[in-house]
Amino acid sequence: MFNHLLSLLIWLPVVGAIPVLLAGTARPNLARWLSMLVAVLTFVASLFLLQQYNAATGGLQLTESYMWIASWGVHYGLAVDGISVALIAMTTFVGILVIAGAWEVIQDKPHQYMAAMLMLEGLLIGVFCATDALLFYALFEAILIPMFILIGIWGGPRRVYATLKFFIYTFFGSVFMLIALLYLYQKVGTFDMATLAALPLTMKEQTWIFFAFLIAFAIKVPMVPVHTWLPDAHVEAPTGGSVVLAAVMLKVGTYGMLRFILPIVPDAGAHYAWLVIVLSLIAIVYIGYVALVQEDMKKLVAYSSVAHMGFVTLGIFVAFMLVRDSGNVAMAGLAMQGAMVQMISHGFISGAMFTCIGVLYDRMHTRSIKDYGGVINVMPWFGFFYVLFAMANCGLPGTSGFVGEFMVILASFSANPWIALFAAFTLIIGAAYTLWLVKRVLWGDITNSHVAEMKEINGRETFVLASFAFAVLALGIWPQPLVHLMNSSVSQLVQQLAIHKI
Amino acid sequence: MPNINDILIMLPEFYLVAAACLLLLLDAFMKPTQRPMLHWISIIVLLVAMYLVIVGQPPQTVTAFDGMFVRDNVSEILKVFALGTTAMLMVYSRPYLIDRKLLIGEFYTLMLFAVIGIMLLVSAGNLVTIYLGLELLSLSSYALVALNRDARLPSEAAIKYFVLGALASGMLLYGMSMVYGASGMGGTPSLDLAQLHHVMAYTTAPTLLVFGMIFMLVGIGFKLGAAPFHMWIPDVYQGAPTPVTAFIASGSKLAAFGMAWRLLDGGMGDLSPHWQLMLAVLAVISLAIGNLVAIVQTNLKRMLAYSTISHMGYLLLGLSAAGPEGYAAAMFYAICYALMGLAAFGVMLALSRVGFECEEIADLKGLNQKSPWFAFLMLLAMFSLAGVPPLVGFWAKALVLEAAIHANMLWLALVGVVFAIIGLYYYLHVIKVMYFDKPEEGSVLVVQQDKPLRVVLSLNALLLLALGLYWGPLLDWCRHAFGL
Secondary structure (H helix, E strand, O other): OOOOHHHHHHHHHHHHHHHHHHHOOOOHHHHHHHHHHHHHHHHHHHHHHHHHOOOOOOOOEEEEEEEEEHHHOEEEEEEEOHHHHHHHHHHHHHHHHHHHHOOOOOOOOHHHHHHHHHHHHHHHHHHHHEOEHHHHHHHHHHOHHHHHHHHHHHOOOOHHHHHHHHHHHHHHHHHHHHHHHHHHHHHHOOOEHHHHHHOOOOHHHHHHHHHHHHHHHHHHOOOOOOOOHHHHHHHHOOHHHHHHHHHHHHHHHHHHHHHHHHHHOHHHHHHOHHHHHHHHHHHHHHHHHHHHOOOEHHHHHHHHHHHHHHHHHHHHHHHHHHHHHHOOHHHHHHHHHHHHHHHHHHHHHHHHHHHHHHHHHHHHOOOEHHHOOOHHHHOHHHHHHHHHHHHHHHOOOOOHHHHHHHHHHHHHHHHOHHHHHHHHHHHHHHHHHHHHHHHHHOOOOOOOHHHHOOOOOOHHHHHHHHHHHHHHHHHHHOOHHHHHHHHHHHHHHHHHHOOOOO | OOOHHHHHHOHHHHHHHHHHHHHHHHHHHOOHHHOOHHHHHHHHHHHHHHHHHHHOOOOOOEEEOOOOEEEOHHHHHHHHHHHHHHHHHHHHHHHHHHHOOOOOHHHHHHHHHHHHHHHHHHOEOEHHHHHHHHHHHHHHHHHHHOOOOOOHHHHHHHHHHHHHHHHHHHHHHHHHHHHHHHHHOOOOOOOEHHHHOOHHHHOOOHHHHHHHHHHHHHHHHHHHOOOOOOOHHHHHHHHOOHHHHHHHHOHHHHHHHHHHHHHHHHHOHHHHHHHHHHHHHHHHHHHHHHHHHHHOOOEHHHHHHHHHHHHHHHHHHHHHOOOHHHHHHHHHHHHHHHHHHHHHHHHHHHHOEOOEOOOEHHHHOOHHHHOHHHHHHHHHHHHHHHOOOOOHHHHHHHHHHHHHHHOOOHHHHHHHHHHHHHHHHHHHHHHHHHHOOOOOOOOOOOOOOOHHHHHHHHHHHHHHHHHHHOOHHHHHHHHHHOOO
């Protein structure tokens, strides 16, 4: 029964989008309920996935492999390890929440919005379980199409600029990866990722391929200095678009690093680990300062996303450093584990933050911080959630934000105390920009009459925020299940780091 | 002596010639009210020709008339797609032609003769057959461009097309004469492509041969529309009636690929070290000019014209790999391009009506509001042209890039992808206009209600998606045709 669970997870939302589209403008409510049904079914399927996946053994499971294009040796190959399972479960969870979040908010062509969301969800799940490099690439690129439409139609005033920038920027990075993949195909005649991982490559080849992969994924993550599309895309995207972008799409970049850079070009990865670590630290420290001065709430959270994703890249490449320089496999495992937890945690926190901003925007139609003040007086429940997510964003112990960052900082201390020192800056800067945001938006007296007229969150919004809050707290207080889920996969990844391929 | 077997091998061509002549007669003796019948008759004629091509497919390569005419897998595939795309195009054109009172016999007979030209060209085994097919196709195309003879722009376009086309034909012929001459120096002179293949080995005048090759390359470049021989493309695309533009962008490109392959691999295969780099240079220039100039176009037909130039650059990427892999990739590209171009022009035809030509990009403003389905079809065509997965245009690009890397031309592949990024912009711009812009005040964007047009166009655009999801069979045909 579960032989095709992964295919089901991918195709259910993609195919489910078709009836939603057909519901048309005439029956918006039908479209909404249909899309909710599809999203819930997908979520249920991902629960089955969690139950089916054997975390103790690790490795790739639930494998599906069919010859897709025989003359090119391309497979329709799917499989998951613990990391993929966690990411897929997060994707389907967020999938429900963005559909619920858009319920009445999207009045213009809701059926197209919902359908684009569902397609996006399906394609993202596909990215997380592809085992064929060309399939991965095709899905990796295809997710741009629904996102392009989402930002372009339902976005803010500068949506066209933002969405074109987003599409072209991301496309720019990934074409070099395509060339790298075609080059590898020349050598082995297959796109199977396991075969590519076993392929010996000279240092020169590895270096070129490493940079081709790095540019593709660094843009997606995004890392400094190729992050400039993100603030624009986030600011202009509709709330749901921002949530999916921050929560899931950015993870595609770091996930790609795990699946491509680590196994295929480990030597070049180790050689240039310092570069990625420096860029990650710049993201953590400098972008944190950039976030501090933002006057637009969405931009602030967007920059804070860049800073937090810096921890993920930091963790991955510190693991390189630990394994290769000092052979400290245990600490490398911690770094990697921390990066993974941070990926999942950031998905929930950033999704929640963007949802909060969406709630405010729906009432005031402005994202400028100075237009708010004293919101807590009129929206106490909202204030409660907002403060909770803000605390998680600063990495307060007890929330999910703390776990990953702490693990990464701890591991990087054993690699080089200086790295840990700079990384730990985030605890101050992150707290500064997040708490200052809360102070200006929530606390104090009501600053203007528009704020006074704001209505408390309704049941639907409470449901969305409470779901996010549940996830954030659950992972913060009891991260053990998540760590256990990913543990054996992470240790396998770390073992791969030690393999020289030259 | 020609025998019955020769005629049987060329049966589809003979049949089509007879049918075209009959159609001409029929047109002359028909009552004006019966004229619209011609439309369906021509489509049936094309479909029957397609049937004849498919059922008469020989198990292995056969030649007729002493090698003048070659019937192999390559020609079979190109013919089937040329006939198919032309039939689809006729379906798309009907409402357009009726609205402009252009539904006349000339359109259909010229179209059929042009298709015969294509069929001869892709089956040519001899320089003379190449020239014959090329001229038949070109002369019919010149006349088709000027179909609306009272309008200024089409006439101008036709004249430009004719003058430049004649020049290019002259170049080609000149090159052929040199090659013929070179083949006679040190051996028996020959026009046969199979024999010309080995001229380099024995000729005493290799320089003359290379010179001839260069002139022939100019002819090929012109026919493909590769820069710097692309000057005619924008004006002709813009000036010609949209159905004719669509024909030049679809069937004609298949013919151009067939001709390029016959001449390059068939006739000048031994010279490949010489022409390989030349084609690569043509490819780079085409990619650069096509993609960069397309960005600033406001006229959709003109934009697609420049986009064609860039696509021919990608096709040349495959050809310049000079091996069966590359040829298969280039043929795959040509077929996909024909289908993509056809879909894009099909949507334009569907949006044109009496007194309104849909040809400015701004004309598509807010199409998603007015007709989400046609906006979606155009979206598929645009993403496919841009080379975004899962549309087939992406796989076509990946194939030619792979061919270039395979031929040790990694740099060429890199140039190819860099221009793919630049090219992305103007396709996205069209989607932006359709989806993100509000319709203009008072604009009455209506879609033709013609049922066959809607159905076939939808199938055409969805085929781009379907092929994108499963492109194996088409690739296998292409590879099989080149013996892979």
